[in-house]
Amino acid sequence: MPTTAPPPAPAVNDYGSVVHDLSREVMTAWMTQLQDAARSGAPSAYMMVSGNCVEILRCFDILPVFPEINALQLAIRKKALPYILKAEEIGYASDNCAYVKADIGYTLLEGVGENGLTPRPSLIVCNFVGCNVYIKWFEHCAEMLGVPLVMIDVPFVRQGEAVSTGDLHYVMAQLRGLIAACEELTGRKFDIDRLREIVGYSARAEAGWSRAKELCKSRPAPFDCYFDSINMMGPINALRGTKEAADFFDAAVAHYEVMAARGLGATDEEQFRVVFEGPPPYPYYRNFRNLFAAWKAVCVQSTYSTVGGTWEFGFRHDPARPLESIAEQMLLHNLCNRTMQERYRQIRRYVEEWEADALVIHSVKSCRLFSAGQGDMREYFTKELGVPTLMVESDLEDPRYYAEAQMKNRIDAFFESLQYKRLRGSSAEARPAFSEGVSDAVRRGR
């Protein structure tokens, strides 16, 4: 079992790596569980990351398996392409989400089941939260693996911040259906007190994740909320509801608190604070990061880190209302189930409250949930709010869409112009500092 307490006091130059190591420890433990389950056949279930109800699976000791995380790991280890090609061979189009293709290719090439690294699931739970591709993906898995599929249809948010009682009842009825399916699968009775305990762990982890993000308001930000946030997205999304995840966040926050107090940042001299929109190009994660690091640009907030939940705006799972709060989280408190306009509002808050200098949109071909309409987003932020915005394109999974030289040119040109404007701004005495100027523009746009 991972050791998560107490945090070592950071040495001046080990920032970043402490939380990274802790994260790797808890994630490796989970992956070992997956491998064990692949051999033993212990009950497991497929589930999607965004706005999920993993707490219910945990209540029955059903091991959650996340094909999205599988796809992500294949990409970041630069192993995705052969699987993508395999999927294309059986008919997937070059325009289909490559997360699906990598995972399906992996499934077909015996990565799933006894001989692979992930178990053949006993159940496929499709938490349809925002992304319609989820439905297709899990329909395909169910058909190809011959495993029963439980659908949880979560109505998309269509009236701002309100969840209607009708939607809540609909989701809760389906959660009860899932509970019944889990009872049948495991032969165990549902224990609400166990669920309360699990939900309590979720809330603790959420509070930690939220606090960590809050700390990125400090200058310099103690971690990069895009590139480093992956260290926290693993535990919050794959391990939420476990004591290990809750402890991990306690440790991570303690570490970042110390860093913020000592004025230590993700980079030595933070020059630019940016907000990131869209998933990263996992096949070239490090290269892409370096292009920003070269400008000492740090991401202080990102929308991608909220696919699982928008915890920084206050929502927590509630042990006093376990099922209801699970349903509310699925419906309202995650990025995927919200409209583009809600996302614009979210980004705008990030720019204002985290005092960012610019917005960077990474538009990915695979994920239309994120990218369809991002041109309009750029229009809104540059023209209506006056926030400098850079839009670059590649993919989150398919390495064939990453063009390094072109990417570098665009990023360099963008930061050069930011720097130029900043120099010009500081030479004119009466003008506010650049980032204040942006915040002013944002406020004026209100």
Place this chain on the structure above:
Amino acid sequence: MNASRTTSVTTAEEIVRECRSLAELLPSQALARAQEGRPGLRGFGVFPVYAPQEIIHAAGLMPVGLFGAGAKLETTRADSRFQSFICSIARSTLELFLSGDLGRENGFEGAVFSSICDVARNLCSVAGRNAPGVYVEYLHLPQNAATPAAREYTRREFARFRDNLAGRVGRAIDDEAIRRSIALYNRVRELISDLYTQRQERPGSIRTADLFTVVLAGTCMMPEDFVPMAESLLAGVREHVPVPRDTVNVVLEGAFCEAPPIDLIDAIESAGCQIVEDDLAIGWRIFREDVPVEGDPVAALADAYLAGSAYTSVRHDSARPRTRGLLERVEASRADAVILASAKFCEPALFDYVLFRRALDERGIPHLKIEFEEKMWTFERLRNEIETFTESLLFD
């Protein structure tokens, strides 16, 4: 006898010609045409695949199908909002909003989108932002018919739509009005279904390009006008004696949202295929039986959607999987092959292709995959491809 047949045929041709000119209009122009004799009539856009037209009609509005407008209008501003890897209907529909075609000054009260795919969902939001003052509604149609809660959910969702729409037009939409609209649309669907039956049972009695033109025209005219027109067309089609052709009977599947160019349908048929079933504009003819006109009409529509609608690529239904639906469609229409035609970049169709292909291969049913987009002017290459496919089936 001969003379009367000639008259009917001419009439059918005239009707198709009239429908073609209607289907080529922009929504605002189609509405203007419906306003002749109905001053003050307002319109309401319906993005595919399905929305309860009956409720819109009962609000005194004309439901207008939005099937893409790329060939009818220059997309200028919308191109920068949606990237090049997004289907054309998203861009052209946004252009309709940006250009004001679907605006209040053109007589539109708003438009409705539903949860068919990630693109449509974002489009709804972006369109709403760019068309201030236009009422843009989003329906989350159920994806889980297996839960008993789906019935109540769907009824509530349709009732929410009714209430929002009523608030917008400033008057209640009562049950009686919805029942009348249901009865009218039942008749519309019955007529279309009769035309489909004619095409299937008497191949050549109506060409699919014509049938599709008429169905499309039906989505941009008042149903009251469609009914008598379709009745005369049906009479003409019934009388028409088709010339037998050596063709391959095919099911056309995958064009449930963005409409393929009519010339593409033409190309398929002139390349030796007889389309005997399809999912073109399926949302406008989705119910397999009449929707009851007794009792709670909103509940009746909800129940019909959940239990009595045709399968589509944009809906999960565990009790009636799509692959089985397609195989049944092939069998019922006694088709020899399937043409899987999807709009370029259409993810639901592209995903379904994988399972469809698998199911068809397992049963040895030949199939061909093609893609189309709005701004498509030449069909030569496609025609060749289809000819090769047809010939391989006819002569092997």
